[in-house]
Amino acid sequence: MTRGRLFRILGLGLPLLLIAPHAVTAGEVEQGAEKPDTELAIEYERYTLDNGMEVILHRDTSAPLVAVNIWYHVGSGDEVPGKSGFAHLFEHMMFQGAKHIGEDVHFDILREIGGTGVNGTTNSDRTNYFETVPSHELETALWLESDRMGYMLDLLNEESLANQIDVVRNERRQRYDNVPYGRERFAVAAALYPEGHPYRYLTIGRHENLEAASLDDVISFFEKWYVPSNATLVLAGDLEIDEAKALVDKWFGSFPKLAKPEHVVVPAPELAKTVRTEIDDPFARLERMHFVWHSPAMLAEDDLELDVVAAALGSSGWGRLSKRLVDDEKIAQSVRVYQAGSGFSGSFSIIVTLSPGDGETKRAQAAKAIQEEVDKLVAEGPTKDELARHVISVESSFVWGLEELGGRANQLQWFNHYTGDPNYTDHYLERLRGITPAAVKAAAAKWLTKPRAEIISIPAPPDAKSDAKSDAKKGPK
């Protein structure tokens, strides 16, 4: 069955080895005869309950702790028009209580048993819930998780929904509406995704949609998406496999077998032409340019190649655009470049925060630099050194990512969700190491020569006693 090859992550016997040969230094000879005989696999066992719920167990007894991590394979990408923000609002409702555990006690109970890292998160593709508990209290965590999977609707009420709508709207204010460049994030999504596309209003959603959420929405969302067959439970840590299986069976095994919900894939449209949006930002003091292209979905073809483009442009110190704008021309405070794949599609961003003063000139200069550096990568690809730096950096981050139990649990979930293989690491590294400068060049040419969106945030200091509206001025480039 699926299981980690070779390297047992916390086994004493096998020294974890090193990442493979060409993870060596750029410009130097490869280090000796190291064979790629060990990979960064996490040992695990995966099985499926009769009701379709997936379970992944990873055993590591070095500390008396178990990381409990459950992914429901539903996210804001599954929302329908008019219900933006609902998947995340629903996540909040999952903490409000369930039939047997009681109302609003999830955090209290976990605190009392020494639980840490208790939370839930939502993105476009999935919603996850997690906690780390002392291993002698594993069953209590399963009690909490199974009760909200099975009996959350029993305690659902208008008052707690109204409260969580307020809380989530406060969350939006705190993270988006009252901080620099919060408006930019909405403007980017609005430029890339048309009305009706589930990515258009971000995972946090629109205030008016949140306000309109009803108990019926909660009930139908729960019944459609929060079925056992749409969930994957990971237990990682100090556990005995047989005992853990028996506990999972006790708490989840008798749940009914319900149809696994279907996701409706909504592909990203092409931009017909480059669009430019200028927005006033009352909380920013520095101008910022965000150029963004549609790009491949998570782990899709060219996803890893565009990561190399991002590193070549944006790495601090040696990245081409970063060096040029921050250190040589000295017109930028910072440069960030990244490829971000989601389930349906991705986006590739170049974000330049300009230094103060003379915005118009600096904007023109930065736009020119962005165009020239992208063109150059499209024409020539990255150097071998740039590619090697990126490869070793990713390999290294996989090693560091294994240190925390929670990180391992999450990695198993992550790969399982996107590829069906919890230990996709091997394939990932194989793909990574197989990348050539020519392949990066081809990916850049395919994606970054298309029309893009350009979002310009312009500080709108409140001195003028404006009432700080978020009206976007839109115009063709």
Next chain:
Amino acid sequence: MRRLDTPLASLALALLVGAVACKRTEDSVAPDTQDPGDEVVAADAVEWPDEPFRAERPTPGPIKDVKIPTIETFELDNGLEVFLVQQQTLPTVRMMFEWDLGEVNDPKGKTGVASVCGDLMDEATQTKDKPTFAAAQSDHAVSVRVRPGTESTTISVSALQRELGAALDLTAEMILEPGLREDDFARLLEQEKAWIEQSKGSPSSIARRLFSSLVWGSKHKYGKIETDASIDKIKLADCKAWVRELEPDGARLWVVGKITQDELRAELDARFSTWKGKAPKPVKFKAAAPAKGTIFFVHVPGSAQSQILLGHPGPTRDAADYEATQLMAMILGGSFSSRINMNLREDKGWAYGARGGFSYSRGGSYFTAGSSVRSDATGPALIEIAKEIERMRTSDPSAEELDREQAGALLAMPTKFANATRTLFSFRSLAFYGLPLDWHQGHQERLRALDTAAIRAAAETHLQATDHVVLVVGDGEVVLESLDKIAEDEVFGAGGIQFLDTDGNPVPRPSFDDAG
């Protein structure tokens, strides 16, 4: 209530000799993963089981002992004190050189020296300019970072085990032959000023920047803030002098990773044999001089939320009632379940979250409570926080609250030692406050001994009934009326309202009569 005494007694946090005992995981085979298949029923026809056992909270198993990895300590010939926690599971090494030198040491009028000079130092060396030095690290996937803090500065090095040599070559080069170029310095001054400017834009960043100057007093070493003027006074010579302070004798080196003491000594000897000199001594601090009982207000028009922060000076980290204070603060504002969060978030729906607690430094602590609250709830939120502080001071916590936080603190302790890195950081924090490395032993005993009376006593001793420093950053047009009332009622003291600009300078009360 349940299970406090007996089970926890077995939570033996003994400092064991030897590395963590790791067992090899067993080979086992999973059944085939199956497709959920066809036999599914429509949701509305479904019966969910409701077995009687679900109504009962599971009985926990026996608590397991926590094995704390050993820490080895030794001193090098040059006076560098080394703390090493070995681990054998991952091929990584993390090192952290630590000096008692921080923002509190910035020369008078030159607040920002540590910050700017730290940035300058980690960019380059004499022979490697910024891009070359950055590329040299990336070539080996290692990182060498100078991080100046309030009262300590670290140089953090992380590397895969096999790349440690490369990482230490670069570290030694940076320490012994720092770059400190004039044009890099000039660029960093401009960047620092731009970041200061940026921090004046939003309520949360304004509040973060100003609060310490209000609660410690602007003359206190913890109360200095960087301004354009203080940055403009910094010269390259200041950075050269600052970097010269980073000497080994009296500094600490924290190491965690797959490396033995002998290997570590050899790696250091090979590169740092010429490195000698005295590290700075910790500075002494005066008592805090807060602006008692005053509400400070910074006007940010159009704010959807106000950032509120209030507080007052608190006890030192080595106070005898540290555990009682800690649990009291957890009940009041330390977690999701705390009174302040449950009140402002789960009951009122005014905030995404609200917290309170003690923030420790070597020179003392301050209590602070705060939140980002919907603008129209600003005054009411302050009043609710005041009520919660008062309730904490004047009545016993419930048995459930005590049980939750006491059991929680004891049972969560293994997470501080869950792996070698966390263990090292736990020890580092103890050493930083001058506490013994076996402190957790007595800590457990003291935690176990607490009762509701002890919690109440800590609240009476360490929470002030009045004379708080209050900072509100938000839209004056929406919030000032309620703040006027709070000042008039002297909810936090008799200091009235003082209006500040985004640099913390007094300004007249904003007027909302003219424009629309």
